Amino acid sequence: MAEANIKDYVVGVDLGGTKILAGIFNNSLECVTAAKLSTKPQRGVAKVIERIARCVQDAVDEADLSLKQVSAIGIGAPGSVNSAEGTVIFAPNMEGWKDIPLKKELEKLLGIPVFVENDCNIGALGVYAAELKSKPSSMVGIFVGTGIGGGIIINGELYGGAGHTAGEIGHMVLDINGPKCGCGNKGCFEALASRTAMFQQIKNAVKAGQKTILTEMLGPDLTDLRSGDLRKAIRKGDKFVDKVVEEAAEYIGIATANIINILNPEVVVLGGGVMEALQDEMMSVIVETARDYAMAGSMRGVEIVASDLGDNAGITGGAVLARRNAKP
Amino acid sequence: MAEANIKDYVVGVDLGGTKILAGIFNNSLECVTAAKLSTKPQRGVAKVIERIARCVQDAVDEADLSLKQVSAIGIGAPGSVNSAEGTVIFAPNMEGWKDIPLKKELEKLLGIPVFVENDCNIGALGVYAAELKSKPSSMVGIFVGTGIGGGIIINGELYGGAGHTAGEIGHMVLDINGPKCGCGNKGCFEALASRTAMFQQIKNAVKAGQKTILTEMLGPDLTDLRSGDLRKAIRKGDKFVDKVVEEAAEYIGIATANIINILNPEVVVLGGGVMEALQDEMMSVIVETARDYAMAGSMRGVEIVASDLGDNAGITGGAVLARRNAKP
Numbered sequence: 001m002a003e004a005n006i007k008d009y010v011v012g013v014d015l016g017g018t019k020i021l022a023g024i025f026n027n028s029l030e031c032v033t034a035a036k037l038s039t040k041p042q043r044g045v046a047k048v049i050e051r052i053a054r055c056v057q058d059a060v061d062e063a064d065l066s067l068k069q070v071s072a073i074g075i076g077a078p079g080s081v082n083s084a085e086g087t088v089i090f091a092p093n094m095e096g097w098k099d100i101p102l103k104k105e106l107e108k109l110l111g112i113p114v115f116v117e118n119d120c121n122i123g124a125l126g127v128y129a130a131e132l133k134s135k136p137s138s139m140v141g142i143f144v145g146t147g148i149g150g151g152i153i154i155n156g157e158l159y160g161g162a163g164h165t166a167g168e169i170g171h172m173v174l175d176i177n178g179p180k181c182g183c184g185n186k187g188c189f190e191a192l193a194s195r196t197a198m199f200q201q202i203k204n205a206v207k208a209g210q211k212t213i214l215t216e217m218l219g220p221d222l223t224d225l226r227s228g229d230l231r232k233a234i235r236k237g238d239k240f241v242d243k244v245v246e247e248a249a250e251y252i253g254i255a256t257a258n259i260i261n262i263l264n265p266e267v268v269v270l271g272g273g274v275m276e277a278l279q280d281e282m283m284s285v286i287v288e289t290a291r292d293y294a295m296a297g298s299m300r301g302v303e304i305v306a307s308d309l310g311d312n313a314g315i316t317g318g319a320v321l322a323r324r325n326a327k328p
Numbered sequence: 329m330a331e332a333n334i335k336d337y338v339v340g341v342d343l344g345g346t347k348i349l350a351g352i353f354n355n356s357l358e359c360v361t362a363a364k365l366s367t368k369p370q371r372g373v374a375k376v377i378e379r380i381a382r383c384v385q386d387a388v389d390e391a392d393l394s395l396k397q398v399s400a401i402g403i404g405a406p407g408s409v410n411s412a413e414g415t416v417i418f419a420p421n422m423e424g425w426k427d428i429p430l431k432k433e434l435e436k437l438l439g440i441p442v443f444v445e446n447d448c449n450i451g452a453l454g455v456y457a458a459e460l461k462s463k464p465s466s467m468v469g470i471f472v473g474t475g476i477g478g479g480i481i482i483n484g485e486l487y488g489g490a491g492h493t494a495g496e497i498g499h500m501v502l503d504i505n506g507p508k509c510g511c512g513n514k515g516c517f518e519a520l521a522s523r524t525a526m527f528q529q530i531k532n533a534v535k536a537g538q539k540t541i542l543t544e545m546l547g548p549d550l551t552d553l554r555s556g557d558l559r560k561a562i563r564k565g566d567k568f569v570d571k572v573v574e575e576a577a578e579y580i581g582i583a584t585a586n587i588i589n590i591l592n593p594e595v596v597v598l599g600g601g602v603m604e605a606l607q608d609e610m611m612s613v614i615v616e617t618a619r620d621y622a623m624a625g626s627m628r629g630v631e632i633v634a635s636d637l638g639d640n641a642g643i644t645g646g647a648v649l650a651r652r653n654a655k656p
Contacts, residue, residue, distance in 0.1 A: 161592025261496040264489025
């Protein structure tokens with residue numbers, strides 16, 4: 001049984017405001033099993049950390065392994081993270097998460113080295129290592145979901161900047177006279193092209209009398225509207241939803257061009273829940289718009305691709321982070 | 329006389345569409361003397377390269393030195409540059425400059441190693457080494473002049489990206505419905521806040537009947553309008569010019585915030601001719617607007633400063649490039 005005790009596995013964790021995902025990854029960076037728990041942030045920070053530990057244990061147990069076979073845990077947390085110290089500086093969507101020593105607390109509970117990063121950074125790392133095989137020197141990941149975030153890889157490493165906050169591309173202003181953003185400014189990328197922005201636009205239009213298949217599908221209040229419903233509506237020929245999604249894709253294309261003009265990365269990867277649901281509808285518009293808006297020379301050698309990792313980008317990146325930091 | 333032959337000097341050259349500047353720098357990165365020639369790009373590429381060589385020789389002669397005392401030459405060229413090969417890929421403002429082996433040709437004429445970079449990159453390098461003493465790990469230089477360009481330092485090195493075109497921040501879209509830019513898009517940073525943009529706005533307003541001290545100073549056609557004239561007009565109490573400059577400063581502040589949100593660099597430096605002339609009028613508005621628009625956490629540890637190098641940023645950066653690459 002000696003072999004079974006070799007620390008051949010790592011765990012990647014994606015901590016979100018509503019759910020915790022934990023995945024067990026083998027040496028080939030394959031996810032052998034995953035577990036999910038709701039976050040329940042209202043129960044307080046200590047309880048959430050216990051739930052993270054439980055989710056890890058559930059996943060380990062589900063894979064018929066023991067914690068002794070896990071060499072390290074990598075976790076992505078929403079908000080700003082001091083990765084060197086393993087603390088969550090501030091998580092706007094989880095009450096009480098301010099200067100939380102997540103690494104220390106989780107290590108106490110699990111007895112395994114823990115490494116912490118911002119969720120979008122870790123998502124970018126996951127895409128970079130698992131999908132791009134760590135080949136490009138530079139990459140920017142743009143994650144479009146409830147909000148919009150990004151992660152930047154330079155010289156093969158996550159780039160964090162002066163205060164570990166680099167990659168806040170969702171708050172790049174694209175339209176100075178655009179709609180109000182949650183951050184207080186107007187016309188941020190996130191206020192124009194996130195799931196929240198598209199849903200708000202659709203709901204406002206419906207209230208103002210706009211006809212759409214979505215109300216037939218979900219009722220007049222569009223309860224439980226999801227990105228996948230937009231795809232269904234478009235495939236049923238709903239011109240209105242098609243236009244909303246196309247406009248969001250154009251904004252994503254302009255943001256992509258801005259990033260290419262500034263950073264000229266080898267690869268721009270588009271991921272997140274919206275891209276997962278609407279990749280077929282959005283990608284060609286995004287690429288075409290980015291080509292229109294990027295400087296001619298800046299597009300040379302730059303690839304724009306969609307990630308297929310979807311919700312697994314976070315746990316995959318967590319596994320990469322764990323693998324990179326684990327002692328052999 | 330052996331001592332005088334020690335290669336203690338480097339030459340920094342700033343090649344622009346209208347003028348060539350060459351500066352002789354000593355070991356302490358002080359400019360001991362400089363020379364200037366007009367570029368005359370209409371005479372053709374070969375003639376311009378000869379003029380660069382002549383400008384270097386003029387500066388060396390003016391400093392009572394000989395070329396033997398120069399260890400290397402660093403040159404900043406407008407447009408996209410392959411710094412590894414020392415070629416100018418494309419310079420939009422100089423006819424015929426396409427795939428020009430500038431390094432090779434200049435080395436033939438001068439017999440000294442030559443290193444080539446994009447002009448904004450080299451300006452950023454000059455500011456970084458001479459003004460910031462190479463201390464920050466990361467820096468972004470924003471140069472506001474006829475156009476707007478940028479240079480990015482990451483981990484103490486110039487960051488070029490996949491195709492050596494990183495730093496094209498002048499073509500970041502800030503206002504999707506804004507004025508048309510020379511690049512064909514609408515609402516680029518450069519179309520909103522460059523000298524060209526401000527002058528255009530002033531000239532259009534004057535044509536439409538706007539009163540301004542500028543017409544008293546320069547005549548109804550505003551012939552030979554310069555950035556310094558805007559400063560004079562503001563100091564004489566011209567509210568209209570004040571507003572134009574303030575609005576441009578706000579756009580520079582928003583662009584600065586976008587850069588901080590994306591890259592979170594330790595330092596953002598504002599340079600170029602417009603900043604040199606209007607630093608006192610613009611800096612407080614720029615800093616205040618950037619603080620308004622940057623994410624709260626993203627501003628932590630980030631400094632926004634004005635460069636005092638002015639027109640000398642290019643030759644200083646050229647000297648730094650030469651010094652870094654020169655064989656000891």
